[in-house]
Amino acid sequence: MSEVLGIDVSHYQKNIDWAKVAAADKKFAIMKAMYEAQSHRKDETFEANYKGAGDYGIDRGVYIFIASASIADPVADAKALLKHLDGRKLEYGIWLDLESDVLRAKGKEFIRNLCYIYAYHFTMAGYFVGIYCNRDWYLNVIHDDLKNDFDFWIARYPAGDNGSYNPASTLKPNGSYAVAWQYSSKGNVPGIPTKCDLNVDYDGITKLDYKTSYKKNIDKIAHEVLEGKWGTKDSVPTRKERLEAAGYDYAEVQLVVNSLIAKGE
Template sequence: MKGIDVSRYQEKINWEQVKTGGIEFAIIKAGGSDDGFYTDHTFETNYTGAKAAGIPIGAYYIVGPLCISREDGIADAKRFIEIIKGKTFEYPVYIDLEVTSPKDKTGATDACIGFCETMEQAGYYCGIYASDVSGFADRLDLSRLTAYDKWVARYGSKPQYVKSYGMWQYSSTGKVSGIAPDVDLDESFMDYPQIIKSNGLNGFSKPEPENVSEPENKCPKVDISIYDGRFSILIDDHQYSGLLEEQ
């Protein structure tokens, strides 16, 4: 699936043109803690516009350089939840980690785990966004993050360091109808809308199970009797009888 990710840097977006231009999903910036605590001022407009155009969407929240403990990750997740509550997302919601210091690798990993666990407990399908090398290799301990879906940025080739991922950001200079500035381009390799909706995540209600009638009992009713050297077998409404003979 071909998609984009957007924020205030893409300015005013014509989502109908984005849709007709072949874009199949969008990940929208909700806010962050990299410049104080804030909501991206285009989030509501982009959410409403993409939904109206029928484009499935996800969201992301960029954490700041001080998000380097489990408690920090939990706090940022709660801020993210406040921004997106009451909305539905067909694609995952992501922690965006790219501005912590490499020396805080352990703490940043703790923060990611705390963030994702908090989002999951609140009923969201959460993943981690970072660059292949400068993010997942230099700033995170990938071995501790196997439980979480990953959205990996690498331009020029598919990710090499991260081997398992659900989405790939492959360009930051894309040209898309309906968006004047350059835009990030992505590919999704999983049917996220089906996964998320069928499990009742990201604001969706879990579908009611279909009423499946019990299969009719097809086993015949059998009654066997033996008396005075004769046998009688009744199978449903059919009777069979005869003499018992020694072999």
């Protein structure tokens, strides 16, 4: 298969003529579905974009920007997005947008736990989940566990970004750590009245490499608890809240933790 070209859009791109977008050979579109503010209100153009892209055979995905309101209540954030989606098909799944400075300040362990909470709720609803970030985040902020468990969509633009795609560019993420590349933020696409982000999906792998669950076995989780990876009883959110939000039985995990402590492990 050849590389597949696509876009990502929100209300900033205004009213889109999806017939022209399809004629320009854009095969997928990642859409903003919901505001990151505490209101969780739906993006004004989501319904039109979802329908328009689908009408012209363009595969669809959505992204959710994880910022301060998300940190305060990730479960409510995830459930709000699922309510807006209402079970609709997403060929390109849901992408966790992790470029918030507020989130970065929380550190790798916090971000790791947060991603597993979102992944649990989205995968349980039947959606593929990936992570979107820039190369700096991938190298310096993303926990190794996330690199092992998630597919990545990497943003990296050339100096003097003019919207052109160069498949031989040295900026292109290595396929061993990325399934998609956002190569421009200044694209000109027929049918779109503003600049938009441009992307390439390597060999359609993003659609095909669905992961069905991010839950780990209880022994591994118990060891992670002892290593401090799931917070404490006094952290915000608490260890219990983090584990339960990610789909684990807290009491079951704690029994294994107590057993490991008794064994001196």
